[in-house]
Amino acid sequence: MKTDVLIIGAGPAGIFTALEMIRRGTKDRILIVEKGQPVEKRHCPKDITGHCVNCKPYCHITTGFSGAGAFSDGKLSLSYEVGGDLPDLVGAELVQDMIHYTDSIYLEFGADTKIEGVGNAEKVKIIRKNAIQAGLKLVDCPIRHLGTEKAQDLYLAIERYLQEKGVEMMFGWECEDLLLVGEKCVGASIRRGNETCQIEAAHTVVATGRRGADWLERLCAEHGIAHQPGTVDIGVRVEVRNEVMEFVNEVLYESKLIGYPRPFKNKVRTFCQNPGGFVSQENYDNALAVVNGHSYKDKKSENTNLAILCSHNFTTPFNQPIAYAQKVGELTNMLGDGHIMVQRFGDILDGKRTWQRELSRSNVRPTLPDAVAGDITAAMPYRAMTNIIGFIQAADQVVPGFAAPETLLYSPELKFYSNKVKMDEDFNTNIKGLHCLGDSSGWTRGLMMASVMGVLMGRKLTPEN
16 A cells, blocks of 8 residues: 555644645645544443443543544643643744644634633732742643543544545554665554555654554664653642632633652642543553543533642663553552552551542542552652652642642553654654654643644645645
């Protein structure tokens, strides 16, 4: 099989590469290969069963058209300061311009016109003052909230638009390897069950998202694709009552706080805040269960959840940060018998595990009902746990009650985007014809920045006449 542009992965980066090429009038043949299913066939059985059934061969929440985007909280961060290191590669001004442009495309396909976190300047000053006093930095980023259920409708509209415009899509096919001739990529080999296929392409775009980060890391090592170990994030998902977060939720919707707690001074940050949201489970390869958070437009809980992530930067001789994070997750899963673990903050400080009966008496009731009460500190590395505890105590000065004894901590929350592929500003790797985008490339984090990288890639592949 031959095509002009082969896109591996139908997450936001891959989708917006094809979308921008179409909008610029490309005559090239575009083929998207996705190992998951189209949006309309992605259904999580947990809605019916009430618990995770560990879908095979892939988790429907993390895999399929739009990637985890269609089943996530669906928030678009509208500032270049949020979403990874892409501004370092192509420039902050260009990224901010592309955020505005990409946001307009989301609006065309049905995104909510309301922007959260704007118009409360005086109240933001109060939050920032409290953050400064606590030794934290507040990044007040405007947010466009799609909502988990609304995001699925939006990406379905994009999927159908691309198909109508002639973009070919192969679902259920997994990329096994790249096809290289010398230092040139000429396509990829793919598999579906016992079927195999080789696809030749002038340009191969790898956009496999966080789910494909470890796979891309292996390919980089095997084929000499220039890369470097980057940052790996290990943390927890925190859940509190809405009353505790009420002021911040009203003013900012999502409060992005950054700190460097003593004694280690690793970077610790909040991420993916979900007012009235629900804690969720995602499954990765080898049945690795990790925690995440969802926020719906129409369905609300009594709680707010958010991630607290501790960044680890490894140096020589260690070069397997993704494997390190996976081991932390596997150990936590083992202690929880394959389930997400949850523990009260007060029990952590008291040096004891949490029991299920204690959760049933708490003000904060878990929104992930099949989470197992236990001791997450038995699996979390000491450095990460110490940083997280210090950060929660500092955040309590910004949000009084955040460090309450009944505050819930779920584990593991892991972000697999540590492998950073070396590229120039046109997204060319050292292998001719190969480009790497999105979270798996190590340059972006989140829906908007991955989408922006796709737009820029589409423009590189379809120059204006």
